Amino acid sequence: MFVMHSYNRHYLGVAIFFILCFQLLTVSTAQANPRYAAIVIDVESGDVLHAANADASRYPASLTKMMTLYMLFEALENGSVRLDQPLSVSSHAASMPASKLWLAAGSSITAEEAIKALVVRSANDVAVVVAEALGGTESSFARMMTQRANELGMADTVFRNASGLPDNAQVTTARDMATLSIRVMQDFPQYYHYFSTQSFTYRGTTHTSHNRLLRNYAGADGLKTGFIRASGFNVATSAVRDNRRIVSVVMGGFTAASRDTHMADLLDRGFARLSMLQRGDWIARADVLGDRMELPDSSSASAQQLAAAPEPQPQPASSESERRYSFQSEMGVEMGSADDPIRALIAQADAPQQRAGGNWAVQVGAFNDPDQARYLASRAADQLASLLSEVRVSVAESGGEQRVFRARLVDLQESDAHSACNSLRAQGMDCMVVAHY
Template sequence: MYVMRSSNRHNLGVAVFLLFCFQLLAIGAAQANPRYASIVIDVESGDVLHAENADATRYPASLTKMMTLYLLFESIESGNMRLDQPLTVSSHAASMPASKLWLSPGSTIRAEEAIKALVVRSANDVAVVVAEALGGTEGNFGRMMTQRARELGLQDTVFRNASGLPDNAQVTTARDMATLSIRLMQDFPQYYHYFSTQSFTYRGTTHTSHNRLVRNYPGADGLKTGFIRASGFNVATSAIRNNRRIVSVVMGGFTAASRDTHMADLLDRGFARLSMLQRGDWIARADVLGDRMDLPESPPASASQLASANTSPRRETTEVEQRLSFQSEMGIEMGSADDPIRVLIDRADSARPAAGGWAVQVGAFNNADQARHLASQAADQLASELSDVRVSVAEAEGDQRVFRARLVDLQESVAHSACRSLRERGMDCMVVAHN
């Protein structure tokens, strides 16, 4: 057993260096891809867990349809529209380019069918049908969208059409799209389930969603993807874990696959930050760049209003199993070698510690003896599995005196196995990088 005060200062220095490297890489990625932006928000607290170019002007592409749906839901709730109400297709709507349902002028589509077509098919012709039903003309509907956006707090967003088709004046930010995503869930929880729809059948043809994150990322249950050449590949995703919900937006992907992979990484890291914050281990923030983001699940937090929006129960699995399953099901291809989002993914991988650089943290205390006692207790519990496990009680620098109790110098797989064993014995723990 030993106290690592000077070593802890070295660790913090390494963390600062890694943060500096991350910033340089992020700057390089932004320069290589001026379309890239991202943000991750904890819905319950409103805390921003990650932001990169979050307030920079971007093209929304089909994320626009979330605003179209917001106004449609609002109309239904006010009684001005019914889910079974037929909406007439104009020649203008029918002329929209794909993606579309290929609606014929003079035909009709029910409002609920329109909702599913916008979510699953991202149908541009249907977006105009909704716009004309609510605003008379698409141009007037664009003005309605912008006005409502301002009222919702989307200060940097301007809408000109209902679909997200190219228009140089139609702009937004990652932060605004995250705000819109959250408002959709908060204001219309009764309709949020539509955003997890994976397929729908219209006039004998079945359409399947290409939102693979909702299908394959554990806990993801909405919202929307988008693409035009000017924007790159965009996505807004909401996921829930341990009764805590995260909303994240990624804009400017070079490919759908690299965008989805990067989104999965952001969500993993967001949930990991929440896990550490919920435990009150403020020190752990210094280790974020080095931590694998497949930490054991934290104790359930108080349920938020949005927790009930998750209507897809999932089998309980470890974070490692979930991550491997996600990568396998996604059939991940990273896109071209010069994809800036691939750079961010590679940066995250390279920041992970070498073999033996992992630890199981069992607590953080303001008393070194308490920390040492609990760490020793954990080592005793694992004596039959890890006979030579080392205990570390590291004091962190800061305004408060806090000691982290850890079992250190472990292989990654061993650390996860050890933490699972401790949790089965009733001891709380998490796996972290330890240099």
Template sequence: MSPAYRVRLGTVVVVLFSFLALLAVKPAHANPRYAAIVVDAESGDVLHAANADATRYPASLTKMMTLYLVFEALEDGGLALDQPLPVSSYAASKPASKLYLKAGSTIPVEKAIQALVIKSANDVAVVVAEALGGSEEHFATMMTRKAQELGMSRTTFRNPHGLPDARQVTTARDMAILSLRVMKDFPQHYHYFSRTRFHWNGKTITGHNRLLDNYPGADGLKTGFIRASGFNVATSAVRNGRRVLSVVMGGFTAASRDAHMADLLDRGYVRLALQQRGDWIAKADLSGERMALPEPLPATPPATQLTLAETIPSWSQSLATGRTEASALLAEPDTEMGSADDPIRELLARNDPASPGGAWAVQVGAFSDVDQARSLAARAADSLASQLNDVRVAIAEAQGAPRVFRARLVDLQESDARTACQSLRQQGMDCLVVAHN
């Protein structure tokens, strides 16, 4: 082999390894747009938060603030539902999604509300902005001022529709605050957010929010998308008389975003159910923080009744910084959630490094009472007797106060642990797979 050939070969190897190194680190930055928050609307408890205070683009979630100011004007007498709003040539020129209004025409306020919620019409957003603020720019200033009044400290609005503007930013937490305030401050108008279609000029206009049809108990609020933001959604749902609100930002697709939102809501209800049942360590302030709710939210409609066993999937990620061991199972990362066909779930999963054989465990709970921990672990082991031979139960006291005892099935291969946890979930028992030392 000539020296020149060896040099060329060495260069190829270096380039190849550099390329592989780039591939290896890419998953850590797989979705820089992702953020989420889940809130118990009754108490303000934050049940889950991921990048909740990171700067994001709101896209059409912006229109919730536009609607907030419309509702405020209705209550103040500045607008009436049947009042016609004039359409300017500037408003008519806005890109889709739009109602394709003609310059010089009008649209009644109530139809404008429906078009903003259901169609997410950008031309209608400008019509409203010009009616209430005189201009899009001044209305955006009004929006930002209102955001600050509501406690949305990290939000700046530059337009009423959410079309791309690098200066128009928010956070998942701020969008959750806005969603809660829309429900609390204008319960008489919240019903618009549950609509999935309306009629305009002899046509039936359908919406983008599939969760309203597909998720039991969902009754609002809003979707959004621009390329810079990814797929966003704010969703409120009611089950068993309890309302949970969640915001997801940065979805790769509308379908994966909706699936992830449904998963987060399910897990939020599981946390509430376990808390009410009283045998898990589930303090009211699960993530160590609470959003201010100065007054109760409006009465909720009859809820879809689901038993604990029907809503028992385990939590998707450990809670926000500041959690304590009193959060029980929530204090552990869930290594079961990774999925190659759902990049959001894969991003959320926090997989531990590969451990030697037999170094995995299935955690089935964490309790203040050691006997309760031992009892549940034994019950889980009994239910798995047909598929696991000589499974060992371990009750370990976590460090710190208050005293918490983890109930685990230990000394398992990773594949056996995952299979066992799936089997337990099918039997209605919450669990997660963890590396066990």
């Protein structure tokens, strides 16, 4: 019979406590912030380690520029554009609002300078320069972006411009932005290093990136930030620890600081879960969402090239107290007016009462300690109080060499079980629907 050493039991208890506390924080965040969405993915396996509103429509803001860059990388790869090739600046491009490089109509910028300007400066004028170079017009390029995004599996994304400037019809999801982040890395590992660029000099002026996670989170090595009023503060981040890569997307931060703090917490939590899964402490796959991303073949040459890239060196981080204060002190403040168009995109009707009494269950975890299993099941039941008129908690020991206690909510109809699990996922708790007899 499996017996857990006291050290491992202590470590597991601390880790589970950390995760449970973070789940409660995530729930309150989602409820206080109508723009909030997040997803965390283990790139190697495709497992979704955490998701909250991951498939709800959101505005991408300057995360759009990752798609603009993806299209430019494709053009570089097929030879239709060279890194040193000058790209012409039209009057339309020059007229874009800041942030921008303040390019003059009739001037030019090389493709490589454009890449750096999009990553570091998030320059809207440069985004239009790239769009017109590849698509003739920005509107034509936006249609090309949307078509290519759909081919990559980003079924809920529509682009109307190359920059992410406000457009009510330009929408995406956290899941789609994570898909794009992974595809950028795996399809173009030879260009991915540009996303870690923190400054560049153009015509005597040095521009510094406002992606502070690259400087402050150990292991973070790239991707993009974004903001417009309707979206809040967005960020897509990739980080490596112990040779495992995680991609995470956070959308709808109240400030850049609170967004970055939340992203750091999500990454910490994701790496903690991976560590427990690898050691066998976090036994059930129910700890993750039972969800997987469809990723490119990891045996491909490009994926192997990315995997072989050196792990980023740790960078000095802001203090933990500063990070947590910044996030927790701002989550209760709502942003935007009542007629903000994003509210219509994510409005949800009050859920009706559901009935119990079936042969289906919602499993929220499996543990070596029955008390931990019971605690998590009870927390899940509390979260579903407004959805289910009654629900029974079950902690049952499974057969086999190891003692495993499954935390379940039981006696549900199948449709009720799926509704309950979807509700838990939207609130930041992990679950899976199983038959229970």
